[in-house]
Amino acid sequence: MRTSNRRAVLAGLGGLGASSLAGCVTQVGASGRASSGLIAPARPTFVVPPLAPLRMSADRITKITVCLRPFRAAGPRLDVETVGDKRVVHNYGHGGSGWSLSWGSSTIAAGKALEGGTKEVAVIGCGALGLTSALLLQRAGAKVTIYAKERTPQTRSFRATGTWSPDSRVADADKVAPGFPALWEEMARTSYATYQTLLGLPGEPVSWSDRYTLFDGADETRQHVEGPVRFAEYGDRLRDIVPSPHDLPAGSHPFPVGRVRHGISMQFNVTEMAHMLTSDFLAEGGKIVTMTFDTPADLARLKEPVVVNCTGYGARALWKDETITPVRGQITWLAPQPEVRYGLYYRHVSVLPRPDGIVVQQVGDSDMWGYGVTEERPDRAEAETAVATIAALYAKV
Ligand SMILES: Cc1cc2nc3c(=O)[nH]c(=O)nc-3n(C[C@H](O)[C@H](O)[C@H](O)COP(=O)(O)OP(=O)(O)OC[C@H]3O[C@@H](n4cnc5c(N)ncnc54)[C@H](O)[C@@H]3O)c2cc1C
Structure with missing residues (x-):
């Protein structure tokens, strides 16, 4: 198969470096002088805070979960x-992208459902998708x-990572309708705005976290494999609302790799999010x-004249x-580490700290990783390999 280095890593997470995880202080910013003679605003100084080490060992694994992303080359189905x-x-x-796009996609679906009164x-x-559709319909006055x-x-949604990833395997760039990128943007912007209103709640259904993407020589990029799909990437359409990542200067971070990119990203505590949406839906009738x-044909059993079909992979x-x-x-x-407030991406493994556990995920060395695979049984060897990759990184710090 022909491969090309296409993307310089993910929405993601990174690794550790030079000195120690006890933290280091760095001036990342630079001020510039505009040609008019006015002082241009300085780029904000970023100080890498002390980073609590991740405790990576197979004996801290508490469970392994698997789910299947419901990918459609044309993008999500929203017709009537x-x-x-x-x-x-x-x-x-x-x-x-189901969690990331949920509010936006469900706003469109709910609007269509209520047409005709x-x-x-x-x-x-x-x-x-079902929970957000139901809540939006209910809040628009419907009995749901x-x-x-x-x-x-038990749902597959419950087994998601919980990061803002609105264009993750959402469509094939070559197979979408001409209007899809704009539709995607509408969904992503609506979701993003809604999630901003859910920050700061007990249980942190939504929060922001620092992410470090570690570039380690030959492993620094995922490979785009020429295959049946060219996954769409629309992140640039949100540049004005989503914070951008920046490379950290050499020596300014504690990670033992050549290049580190820092960003902040939104994350979801899926456990609390699903619980909150369910509780709100029930509490509101x-x-x-x-x-x-x-x-x-089984829909004939239902008394309601309008049905919103949110069955995902089902x-x-x-x-x-x-x-x-x-x-x-x-x-x-892995067992939760409340002291860890940052995520990493290193050698095709991502790590995200959630209140309910440390999420470790092998994302593979190509964007076709897992494509077409229906196996939902956990693979212990894959789990231990991912944990060992991050453990080896910390051993060098
Ligand atoms: C490992 C992994 C990590 C992920 N991480 C993220 C992430 O970080 N961020 C993100 O945005 N997205 C993420 N996703 C994607 C996200 O999980 C999915 O897009 C999302 O869960 C889809 O939600 P859904 O409501 O459509 O489907 P589901 O969660 O599968 O819900 C489908 C519902 O329909 C019901 N149903 C299905 N068939 C029938 C039937 N025949 N009769 C009755 N009921 C039926 C099911 O019981 C269930 O209640 C991840 C996916 C995977 C696999």
């Missing part, structure tokens, strides 16, 4: 169709019932009913949507 006497609004197929809506699915085979913590649908079987391709991802959980 009629099935029997029901109007069905689709809201599925968000790849690795419907006041009673069924939502199928209780993951990120969620029908789902699984709810938290919503109902959740356990129900499995085998075919679209739509492949239920709706016979073979345009959904699974992209497997595995998370290795």
Whole structure:
């Protein structure tokens, strides 16, 4: 297979360096003089704070979880169709971006569901898309019932990493409709704005964290493998709202690698987020009913005239949507370290600290990692390899 170094790493996380994790102080900023003679604003000085070391060893693994990203080359499905006497609004197929795009995508789906003045809506699915759709519909005045085979913590959404990743495996750049990039931007901006209103809450459903991406010679980039898909990258469309990362000067950080990029990124404590959305929905009068649908014709069982279909990867079987391709991802959980408030990306392993555990994820050396893989059983060897990669880094600090 032909490969090319296409992207200089992810929305992500980095590694450690030169001196020690006890921290170091650095002037990163530089001031410039504008040609008019006015002093241009100095770039803010960034001081690398003391970084508590990650405690990486296989004996701290508490669980290993796996889920499948529901990838559609055309992007998430948001069209409307009629099935029997029901109007069905689709809201599925968000790849690795389901939490990040949820509020924006569900705002569009809820708007379509309420066209025509419907006041009673069924939502199928209780993951990120189902919960946000249900809440938005309810807050717009509809009476809403969620029908789902699984709810938290059994949903695939519950097994997500929990980082702002709105264009992660969301579409194939060569297969989307011409209007999709603008639609994506609308979803991402709505979600981003909504998540800003959920900061500072108990349990930290949303927070910001420092991220360090460590570039380590030959391993510094993920490879774009020429294959069936060219994953779309739309991050540049959000440059005005999402903070940009910057390289740290050599010697200004504690990591033993040549180059380190620092950024800040939004993250989600998925456990608390799912709990909060469920509690809010129920507290505001919503109902959740356990129900499995085998075919679209089963929707006839519902009393509501309008249905929002948020079945995620489940739509492949239920709706016979073979345009959904699974992209497997595995998370290795280590015991929580509340003192760690930063994430890392090093040698294709990402680490994110959450209140409910340290999330360690092998993301692979190519962007086709996990593509087409349906295996949802945990792979202990993969988990231990990821942990060992980060342990080796800390051994050098
Ligand atoms: C390892 C990994 C890490 C990820 N990390 C991130 C991240 O950091 N940030 C991010 O934004 N995204 C992330 N994602 C992507 C995100 O998890 C998905 O896009 C998202 O979970 C999809 O949500 P959903 O609500 O569409 O589907 P699901 O969570 O799968 O929910 C589907 C719901 O529909 C129900 N259902 C399905 N079929 C039927 C049926 N036939 N009858 C009745 N009910 C049915 C299910 O029971 C469930 O309630 C990650 C994915 C993986 C695999």
